[in-house]
Amino acid sequence: MSAVIAPSAVRGRFLDIQSLVEKSTDIHGQVRFIEDGLLITEQGKIKWFGPWEQGQQHLPAALHVEHYPEQLIIPGLIDCHIHFPQTEMVGAYGEQLLEWLNTYTFPTEMQFKDKDYADQIAAFFVHELLKNGTTTALVFCTVHPQSVDALFEAAERHHMRLIAGKVLMDRHAPDELCDTAESAYADSKALIEKWHGKGRHLYAITPRFAPTSTAEQLAKAGQLKAEYPDVYVHTHLSENKNEIAWVKSLFPDHENYLDVYHQHGLTGQRSVFAHCVHLEDKEWQCLHETHSAIAYCPSSNLFLGSGLFPLKKTWEKHVKVGLGTDIGAGTAFCQLNTLDQAYKVQQLQGESLSAFEALYHATLGAAQALDLDDKLGNFNVGKEADFVVLDLQATALQRLRQQRAQNIEDALFALMIMGDDRNIQSTYVYGQKAYEQKNAQSSSNQAH
Structure with missing residues (x-):
């Protein structure tokens, strides 16, 4: 990135997860909470982090310190599965997955052949991410290359x-949204060359899901992955029981749904499969052995009636998992809302999702799922300085509840259940304030 990024310094209450590999780990032992901390950035990365008393000596002369004494600062939230072209169709009524695609999704995505239109929605989408504290996302575009450029x-x-x-889709969709195996390969290759590794941009080979790609197209996707091994693969897997039955009828020679992707070279370290609600044991094993990851999308799974994701199995089967909003089947951009839904999904299965495990899935765990934990996910020195300033008392009810909070874990849990975009006071990207809530209380000030 050629631009010069100004240094910055932020003081406040910091909370992050340092490491969490197994559910059997003492999660509390992996949590870092600094009541009065300082974070200093240089060229967009964390140069120093620790207690304020120790950090003052590391401050460059005359560097302004933004102080958030009452708020809580956490790493930037990471969305492992979201569709930017579906921003305008959140809350579309009355269908399950396959009918929902035909009734709502495909007609909406046709509009993105117009670059100006794609630019408008992309700008709105990025603003919504920042407004909701999301600093990194794995995103579906449409079949149109210009939709990728716009984003x-x-x-x-x-x-x-x-x-x-760019979405790959050469069958079972409207003609206006279909490419071919060859054009999908050529367009994706050009986009990889144009965007992957440029600045902070990374590219994902994106077959929508197995039913909308022929075996020939999936083979070309696998060829791309072989040619560009550090790019991502992003698709859907085992979201809906009718979808699974359809895949088995279309690919009868494959052992299961995941095997369709696996045999075409599309599993691996940077392969992320959204949903995975109804996996077979052999699919869990394949995900583990190939170091593939799952994007867990509870809001979407509930809205479309897809089922209850067995989060506990990701620990048992040693499979990486991160949180996804899945806009627009998901109903909110804010990962706090998504964690609220995740908690309820686990409750329905006799499990409880703790506040600290939830924070892990939305930050460091998501970074691990995206193979970015060397760059994102907590406040370790050298990582990219993406973080969020949370107002824990954005509403009267939250203020009353937070007065009863017994400790930081209880305060975080209450925020997770009751929170939304009103709690996002500021979002910092690469050390710079990229969003600030207009009506936020002026409770930040200069500390130095």
């Missing part, structure tokens, strides 16, 4: 780290 151009204005790609 990366919008993110570039904020030095934002996004992973995105």
Whole structure:
């Protein structure tokens, strides 16, 4: 990135997860909470982090310190599965997955052949991410290459780290949204060359899901992955029981749904499969052995009636998992809302999702799922300085509840259940304030 990024310094209450590998780990032992901390950035990365008393000596002369004494500062939230072209169709009524695609999704995505239109929605989408505290996302575009250009151009204005790609779809969709095996390969290759690794942008090979790609197209996707091994693969897997039955009828020679992707070279370290609600044991094993990851999308799974994701199995089967909003089947951009839904999904299965495990899935765990934990996910020195300032008392009810909070874990849990975009006071991307709530209380000030 050629732009010069100014240094910055932020003081306040910091909370992050340092490491969490197994559910059997003492989660509390992996949590870092600093009541009065300081974070200093240089060229968009964390140069120093620790207690304020120790950090003052590391401050460059005359550097302004933004102080948030009452708020809580956490790493930037990471969305492992979201569709930017579906922003305008959130809350579309009355269908399950396959009918929902035909009734709502495909007609909406046709509009993105118009670059100006794609630019407008991309700008709105990026603003919504920042407004909701999301600093990194793995994003579906449409079949149109210009939709990818629009999104990366919008993110570039904020030095934002996004992973995105053009949808591959050569059957079982309207003609206006279909490419071919060859054109999908050529367009994706050109987009990889244009965007992958440029600034903070990363590219994802993006077959929508197995039913909308022929075996020939999936083979070309696998060829791309072999040619560009550091790019991502982003698709859907085992979201809906009718979808699974359809895949088995279309690919009768494959052992299961995941095997369709696996045999075409599309599993691996940077392969992320959204949903995975109804996996077979052999699919869990394949995900583990190939170091593939799952994007867990509870809001979407509930809205479309897809089922209850067995989060506990990701620990038992040692499979990486991160949180996804799945806009627009998901119903909110804010990962706090998504964690609220995740908690309820686990309750319905006799499990409880703790506040600290939830924070892990939305930050460091999501970074691990995206193979970015060397760059994102907590406040370790050297990582990219993406973080969120949370107002824990954005409403009267929250204020009353937070007065009863017994400790930081209880305060975080209450925020997770009751929170939304009103709690996002500021969002910092690459050390710079990229969003500030207009009506936020002026409770930040200069500390130095």
